[in-house]
Amino acid sequence: MIKKNFFRSLKLFLPYLAAYPKELIAAIVLGIASGITSVLMTYYIGVAVDQMVNQGAVDFERLFQILQLFIGIFLVTVVSQYFIQRLGNTVAFDSVAKLREETFAHLNRLPLSYYDQSSKGDIVSRFTNDMDTISTAISAVFNQVFSGMTVVLVALVFMLFLSPLLTLVVLAATPVIFLLTYIVARTSQQYFTSQQQLVGSISGFITEMVGNQKIVKAFQREEQNQVNFEALNQELYVRGQKAQFASAITNPASRFVDHLAYLTVGLVGGLLALKTNSDVTIGIISSFTIYSSQFTKPFIELSGITIQIQTAVAGLDRSFELLKEPIEQADDPAARVLSKAEGKVVFDQVAFSYQKDQPLIEDFNLTVEQGETIAIIGKTGAGKSTLVNLLLRFYEVDQGKITIDGTDIRQLTRDSLRQQFGMVLQETWLLDTSLRANLRYGRKSATDEEIYAALKDAYMYDFVMRLPDKLDTLVGEAGIKLSDGQRQLLTIARTMISRPAMLILDEATSSVDTLTEQKIQQAFLTMMKDHTSFVIAHRLSTIQNADQILVLDHGRIVEIGRHHELLQKYGYYTKLYQAQFSQS
Numbered sequence: 001m002i003k004k005n006f007f008r009s010l011k012l013f014l015p016y017l018a019a020y021p022k023e024l025i026a027a028i029v030l031g032i033a034s035g036i037t038s039v040l041m042t043y044y045i046g047v048a049v050d051q052m053v054n055q056g057a058v059d060f061e062r063l064f065q066i067l068q069l070f071i072g073i074f075l076v077t078v079v080s081q082y083f084i085q086r087l088g089n090t091v092a093f094d095s096v097a098k099l100r101e102e103t104f105a106h107l108n109r110l111p112l113s114y115y116d117q118s119s120k121g122d123i124v125s126r127f128t129n130d131m132d133t134i135s136t137a138i139s140a141v142f143n144q145v146f147s148g149m150t151v152v153l154v155a156l157v158f159m160l161f162l163s164p165l166l167t168l169v170v171l172a173a174t175p176v177i178f179l180l181t182y183i184v185a186r187t188s189q190q191y192f193t194s195q196q197q198l199v200g201s202i203s204g205f206i207t208e209m210v211g212n213q214k215i216v217k218a219f220q221r222e223e224q225n226q227v228n229f230e231a232l233n234q235e236l237y238v239r240g241q242k243a244q245f246a247s248a249i250t251n252p253a254s255r256f257v258d259h260l261a262y263l264t265v266g267l268v269g270g271l272l273a274l275k276t277n278s279d280v281t282i283g284i285i286s287s288f289t290i291y292s293s294q295f296t297k298p299f300i301e302l303s304g305i306t307i308q309i310q311t312a313v314a315g316l317d318r319s320f321e322l323l324k325e326p327i328e329q330a331d332d333p334a335a336r337v338l339s340k341a342e343g344k345v346v347f348d349q350v351a352f353s354y355q356k357d358q359p360l361i362e363d364f365n366l367t368v369e370q371g372e373t374i375a376i377i378g379k380t381g382a383g384k385s386t387l388v389n390l391l392l393r394f395y396e397v398d399q400g401k402i403t404i405d406g407t408d409i410r411q412l413t414r415d416s417l418r419q420q421f422g423m424v425l426q427e428t429w430l431l432d433t434s435l436r437a438n439l440r441y442g443r444k445s446a447t448d449e450e451i452y453a454a455l456k457d458a459y460m461y462d463f464v465m466r467l468p469d470k471l472d473t474l475v476g477e478a479g480i481k482l483s484d485g486q487r488q489l490l491t492i493a494r495t496m497i498s499r500p501a502m503l504i505l506d507e508a509t510s511s512v513d514t515l516t517e518q519k520i521q522q523a524f525l526t527m528m529k530d531h532t533s534f535v536i537a538h539r540l541s542t543i544q545n546a547d548q549i550l551v552l553d554h555g556r557i558v559e560i561g562r563h564h565e566l567l568q569k570y571g572y573y574t575k576l577y578q579a580q581f582s583q584s
Helices: 004-017 021-050 061-110 110-116 120-162 164-211 213-218 222-248 250-274 284-302 305-325 384-391 414-418 433-439 448-457 460-463 484-500 514-529 563-569 572-581
Strands: 345-352 361-368 373-378 399-404 421-424 502-506 532-536 550-554 554-560
Touching: 004 164, 004 305, 021 061, 021 120, 061 120, 061 305, 120 164, 120 284, 120 305, 120 373, 164 222, 164 250, 164 284, 213 222, 213 433, 222 460, 250 284, 345 384, 361 384, 361 460, 361 554, 384 502, 384 532, 399 532, 421 484, 433 484, 433 572, 448 484, 460 484, 550 563, 554 563, 554 572, 563 572
Parallel strands: 373 532, 373 550, 421 502, 502 532
Antiparallel strands: 345 361, 345 399, 550 554
16 A cells, blocks of 8 residues: 555546545545544543542542443444445445446457457456455455544544643654555565466466366376466465565554553553642543554554555556556447448458568458358468458458458448358357347347247257257256257357358357268358358368368468369369368
């Protein structure tokens, strides 16, 4: 809380807190009430003690009045602190919920390149672990700051009124506590920042390993993964231990200084009380010993939650770091909405590279007529998926242009452009919800009749009809388990239902058996009729009927033509074909 990044993060987070003015005002009022009553209780404890100084000279009537007043003050204190806690929790969790909401909205606007370069687990960690530490710290500080500030100010006034000399004794301890907190916080903040970063790394590692257990077990990597995890975990232990140790010594050190002040107040107060001409009474000493504790208590409590505060600051830094990531470039103000594409696509002298010093695609030219099916093959890294990324404007071309029906796609809004394409990818993705909701993902207005028709074309109708709840059947962790092939068939049906103007098929039948693949090809042919389609494939049996087959190598077209034309060239395509069918 001392370092500059604390104030920077707090400044960035203040607008989220300022969204709750009523709660903040109520907390301030209640904090003032709680602080004043806490100090008054201490004052009347001293007054009560002075009513019992001499044997046989106890003023019971006055004690009874003080007791009644004390009960009333105590109730006000308890009620005030209760509502401060309620308000603190409300502001803390609601403000962080707003931050989480804005962060998620920002994620939706980030370019695909951010996700390609970031760990999924680390992103998830920012939403869960980091956000939780922020809300917890805010709640803890909120519950203490308003009443604590009031206690400090009011207690200072009462102490000066009762004894300026004893007040100086108490005040002497405060700078020491501040100095201790500053030194420790300055030293340990770097450990908390690195600790949160490492938590994100571990989250990413676990997410990756849990999601790919089949591969882990197939390659017998359990032991190595355990070694890798233990290395990360040990590093987190070391960093966390340093951070926790550095912050943990703040509170006991502050309490040690406070107790020295407490003892000094008792000693000096006792000496003053022994003087015959002194105004210091036993009751005043009693009040002062409590005041010395009350005055320094807010500072000590803040030092006691230093760990929470510093962890929250690290979480805020990581959250705002994500919010500072540049969003996807805005559409041109003059960009128009593409309502229905006819399907002519032209790549005109396109150049692109993911890294400026490593060109991938250079001077790429291709014309795809309306309704044509274009198959794209090539070695891994040849640029097949990159063409699709450029076509959908997941990445922008460095040079040249891509047009659809004669219009540069940069002059079209991204949403309307991407709505023209239906995609079936090699990696299937289904939501943990009902089959109906999954199949309607691309077109919410689809009727059950349309869904059943698509399921028939995708050869999943019989399977769905055998399910007890049919389209209402849940899939995912809470529902039925599907094979990879069944999941892919459902994604094919989902694409059919969305009725896209153009299609992109990226190894869309890689998880189905040969017999089912043949049936799916017939369904695809029906779906692709009069629709411009781009098919990325390794199995040549799926692309032999394509209007054009592109053979890519390092982002360049090395061969282009129909199936029989390419076979006659005895080039890369012929070698690939012979390798796949030589044993058939």
